[in-house]
Amino acid sequence: MATKLPKTDIVLVGVGWVGGIIAAELTKKGYKVVGIERGKERSTEDYFMAHDELRYAERKEMMQDLSKETITFRHDMTKRALPYREWGSFLIGEGTGGSGEHWNGQTYRFLPYDFEIYSETVKRYGKGKIPKGMMLQDWGITYEELEPYFDKFDAMTGISGEANPLPDSPQIKYPNPPMLETPAIKLFKNAAKELGYHPYHMPSNNLSQSYTNPDGVSRGACQYCGFCERFGCEYGAKASPVVTVLPVAKETGNFEVRTHSVVRKVLHTNGKATGVLYVDIRTGEEFIQEADVVVVSAYQMNNIKLLLNSQLGRPYDPVTGTGVIGRNYAYQTILGTAVGFFDKEFNLYGGAGSLGAQIDDFNGDFFDHTDLDFLHGATIQITQLGDRPIANNQIPAGVPTWGKEFKDASVTNANRALIVKAQGASLPWQDNYIDLDPTYKDAFGDPLLRMTFNWKDQDRQLMKFMGEKSAEIMKKMGAKDIKINGLEVGDYDIRNYQSTHNTGGVIMGSDPETSALNSYLQMWDCENVFVPGASAFAQNSGYNPTGTVGALAYRAAEGIEKYLKTGGLLV
Amino acid sequence: MSEQENKTTYLDKRSSRRTFIKNSGLTVGGVVLGGALGSLLGKDSTSKTNETGVHSATTSVNFNQALMYFDKAQFDTIEAAAEQIFPKTEVGPGAKELLVAYYIDHQLAGSFGLNSKEYMTGPFFPAEAVPQQGYQTHLNRQQVFNLGIAALNTEAAKKSDDKPKFANLTEEQQIEILKDFEADKVKLNGAVSSSFFFSLLRKVTIEGVYADPMYGGNKDMAGWKMKNFPGHQSSYTNVLEKDEFVKIDPMSLNSQHQH
Numbered sequence: 001m002a003t004k005l006p007k008t009d010i011v012l013v014g015v016g017w018v019g020g021i022i023a024a025e026l027t028k029k030g031y032k033v034v035g036i037e038r039g040k041e042r043s044t045e046d047y048f049m050a051h052d053e054l055r056y057a058e059r060k061e062m063m064q065d066l067s068k069e070t071i072t073f074r075h076d077m078t079k080r081a082l083p084y085r086e087w088g089s090f091l092i093g094e095g096t097g098g099s100g101e102h103w104n105g106q107t108y109r110f111l112p113y114d115f116e117i118y119s120e121t122v123k124r125y126g127k128g129k130i131p132k133g134m135m136l137q138d139w140g141i142t143y144e145e146l147e148p149y150f151d152k153f154d155a156m157t158g159i160s161g162e163a164n165p166l167p168d169s170p171q172i173k174y175p176n177p178p179m180l181e182t183p184a185i186k187l188f189k190n191a192a193k194e195l196g197y198h199p200y201h202m203p204s205n206n207l208s209q210s211y212t213n214p215d216g217v218s219r220g221a222c223q224y225c226g227f228c229e230r231f232g233c234e235y236g237a238k239a240s241p242v243v244t245v246l247p248v249a250k251e252t253g254n255f256e257v258r259t260h261s262v263v264r265k266v267l268h269t270n271g272k273a274t275g276v277l278y279v280d281i282r283t284g285e286e287f288i289q290e291a292d293v294v295v296v297s298a299y300q301m302n303n304i305k306l307l308l309n310s311q312l313g314r315p316y317d318p319v320t321g322t323g324v325i326g327r328n329y330a331y332q333t334i335l336g337t338a339v340g341f342f343d344k345e346f347n348l349y350g351g352a353g354s355l356g357a358q359i360d361d362f363n364g365d366f367f368d369h370t371d372l373d374f375l376h377g378a379t380i381q382i383t384q385l386g387d388r389p390i391a392n393n394q395i396p397a398g399v400p401t402w403g404k405e406f407k408d409a410s411v412t413n414a415n416r417a418l419i420v421k422a423q424g425a426s427l428p429w430q431d432n433y434i435d436l437d438p439t440y441k442d443a444f445g446d447p448l449l450r451m452t453f454n455w456k457d458q459d460r461q462l463m464k465f466m467g468e469k470s471a472e473i474m475k476k477m478g479a480k481d482i483k484i485n486g487l488e489v490g491d492y493d494i495r496n497y498q499s500t501h502n503t504g505g506v507i508m509g510s511d512p513e514t515s516a517l518n519s520y521l522q523m524w525d526c527e528n529v530f531v532p533g534a535s536a537f538a539q540n541s542g543y544n545p546t547g548t549v550g551a552l553a554y555r556a557a558e559g560i561e562k563y564l565k566t567g568g569l570l571v
Numbered sequence: 572m573s574e575q576e577n578k579t580t581y582l583d584k585r586s587s588r589r590t591f592i593k594n595s596g597l598t599v600g601g602v603v604l605g606g607a608l609g610s611l612l613g614k615d616s617t618s619k620t621n622e623t624g625v626h627s628a629t630t631s632v633n634f635n636q637a638l639m640y641f642d643k644a645q646f647d648t649i650e651a652a653a654e655q656i657f658p659k660t661e662v663g664p665g666a667k668e669l670l671v672a673y674y675i676d677h678q679l680a681g682s683f684g685l686n687s688k689e690y691m692t693g694p695f696f697p698a699e700a701v702p703q704q705g706y707q708t709h710l711n712r713q714q715v716f717n718l719g720i721a722a723l724n725t726e727a728a729k730k731s732d733d734k735p736k737f738a739n740l741t742e743e744q745q746i747e748i749l750k751d752f753e754a755d756k757v758k759l760n761g762a763v764s765s766s767f768f769f770s771l772l773r774k775v776t777i778e779g780v781y782a783d784p785m786y787g788g789n790k791d792m793a794g795w796k797m798k799n800f801p802g803h804q805s806s807y808t809n810v811l812e813k814d815e816f817v818k819i820d821p822m823s824l825n826s827q828h829q830h
């Protein structure tokens with residue numbers, strides 16, 4: 001029998017960026033918030049041994065324990081899905097701060113075009129431009145409506161960046177100046193400029209200088225130590241929930257975090273949630289935390305899983321294209337890259353998670369797609385994250401992947417290889433979706449999620465186009481030898497890390513028939529459940545998702561307060 | 572001198588981040604004011620990075636050179652195979668000199684070898700799985716290595732009657748066998764392919780060359796030195812805008828721990 005705990009105003013399922021932002025905003029207003037977190041409590045003190053590539057980057061120290069829970073994967077509906085047994089394509093964090101601890105900090109706003117992608121595409125190219133099976137739809141909110149929430153997230157985290165020089169791109173003023181300009185970044189910027197493009201410094205959530213945010217939290221500048229992605233920041237210079245929103249929420253006295261606790265179900269009757277059922281994994285005890293509002297604030301996939309296992313919302317049916325939970329799963333179309341080899345040695349061992357530059361000239365609808373066989377696009381960028389020696393073994397095309405030639409080439413090029421890569425938009429398809437697996441179970445006996453996903457011609461054509469554009473820039477940069485990737489992409493490969501930018505499954509929109517959430521991230525089918533996060537994205541863009549996730553979390557916080565005052569559907 | 576012995580000579584000059592943070596009071600709401608801290612470390616780091624000769628002429632015993640998982644014959648096989656994957660060349664030492672086989676042995680003995688953080692619940696369908704679905708055998712990494720090592724020696728026996736061990740073959744013969752493994756021309760059993768074993772062996776070999784020396788490979792940080800990788804450093808703020816290459820002697824996590 002589960003132990004019933006005293007009711008609270010708001011219970012959070014997961015204490016990462018989304019949970020942290022909602023906790024900070026609502027506890028400041030006097031509401032009581034309980035956060036349930038599957039992992040441990042984290043602090044910057046945890047990261048004094050963080051410069052360990054094997055432990056953190058290769059053995060995935062900060063990621064969820066897959067022996068307890070994973071997903072299954074198949075390329076299409078006719079195949080048997082099999083478990084994602086070891087980490088590869090994407091990495092899901094756990095512990096307070098969630099994936100917001102091990103991220104790089106590259107922080108963007110999705111484009112005005114992204115939020116109205118269906119209407120914009122039809123307006124410019126006509127309905128015929130959208131291929132059969134592509135599930136483009138508007139988000140039920142515009143960029144203009146989201147702008148104040150983006151501003152809030154930028155100010156809270158302290159983004160370091162400069163204005164995007166591309167005409168017609170949103171003009172954003174960042175709270176801190178851009179990060180350092182290294183010789184490699186300079187080379188990229190000059191080459192892109194010569195080609196008539198509009199390079200600018202990547203908006204970074206690694207602080208370029210000391211900064212005090214509107215909550216009064218002060219943090220110091222990034223040291224460019226090169227251990228950012230997959231690591232925690234011992235300096236607190238990388239924005240994370242642990243060094244920003246969580247201390248603010250705790251300071252109010254209205255916030256309680258219960259770690260090592262896994263939520264199994266959202267409990268609900270007659271269209272309203274009563275609370276959540278969770279297990280303290282240290283004792284095995286079950287608890288029911290009742291609340292006026294349940295916020296599902298875990299990682300994108302865990303949000304979908306919890307709703308499906310709670311029988312909350314209508315599961316998506318890929319055959320008819322109806323239903324909503326599991327709909328519009330999208331990823332990041334990221335394989336178009338150009339690796340350039342130089343005689344010169346760069347100081348590539350140093351860097352930061354969001355140290356880089358890019359062009360947006362081929363993202364969104366900034367370029368004409370009339371004669372192109374794909375929609376949307378990609379940002380083309382160079383980054384200097386700190387080349388770690390286990391992972392970084394660049395070799396020219398034709399060199400074997402082991403033996404004498406490999407060894408000499410990978411060692412010689414350790415500081416001589418630069419990469420220009422394209423981060424492309426992944427668009428939704430009727431048969432790329434998420435549901436529950438019929439066979440495999442998690443440690444509690446609940447069904448695992450099943451991912452059915454593959455690249456489409458849209459992705460392949462986009463990657464080829466962007467691989468060629470990346471190579472054009474690399475050539476201008478003066479590389480003596482260039483290897484182009486992405487020209488011929490086969491099936492999606494879950495073994496190789498690509499990005500932890502999984503989106504969709506519990507999407508927002510203006511029509512309850514085709515979306516799970518309204519523009520306040522409130523469930524159409526259950527008015528006191530809010531599901532912010534990348535699971536709410538109707539499609540992915542050519543940007544990292546966290547900036548948009550942050551904005552949606554602030555929007556949801558406002559919606560939750562409204563709901564607690566007025567009740568009912570807010571839209 | 573070992574790294575440990577030499578450390579005190581420069582640590583005296585160097586302020587510890589941990590001590591600094593604890594004593595400075597420069598925290599707000601539990602948040603470290605890294606700016607002040609960073610500028611201090613930034614200045615400090617350039618003066619302390621020119622340590623030389625730290626790891627040459629080690630005379631003490633390396634207690635790490637013993638076996639936790641392999642038997643001696645398995646160790647010899649893996650040491651020989653790893654050396655072919657990452658051989659000694661003019662640009663630097665190979666897997667054997669870097670103690671990579673000890674690294675692999677130590678890794679297999681623990682959670683990595685036992686797949687303790689991987690989803691190992693059945694049913695398994697190794698024959699039905701496509702490669703893009705990833706790890707799909709019920710065997711853990713220890714068991715995959717056992718099968719792989721046995722198969723390397725079975726193949727070796729086909730090539731040489733008088734020295735039927737992989738480690739005793741010529742370089743050319745060893746490479747030939749490894750190529751057959753990579754191309755799946757060798758059968759292990761129905762649950763795992765030889766190419767899967769080979770890719771695992773390649774992965775742990777590279778790890779053993781470049782992981783922090785505390786794991787048993789990358790002897791004396793020679794893997795890092797070869798690649799001009801400085802290991803664990805506090806800050807590169809003063810380096811990154813420089814046009815010329817800045818060579819920094821590497822430091823391992825031992826230097827951080829001994830603060």
